[in-house]
Amino acid sequence: MILGLLALAIVVGGIVIAVFGWDRCRAARTSDMSPTDEIFIDPASGRRMRVWYDAKTGQRDYRPD
Numbered sequence: 001m002i003l004g005l006l007a008l009a010i011v012v013g014g015i016v017i018a019v020f021g022w023d024r025c026r027a028a029r030t031s032d033m034s035p036t037d038e039i040f041i042d043p044a045s046g047r048r049m050r051v052w053y054d055a056k057t058g059q060r061d062y063r064p065d
Contacts, residue, residue, distance in 0.1 A: 032056055039065055 038051035050065040
């Protein structure tokens, strides 16, 4: 009985982690993103956005400024 509940809790926890994108959250915490001088107006939302860049991976991210 207790082992069954423990197994169920582990499975449910795994599903919750997968749904919320564990890898994406982990990458955001460990990345070395820094803001650049690039700023633009997002045509879809009309918001001012700044480009953030990770020199190690070459990844670019667009965040509200």
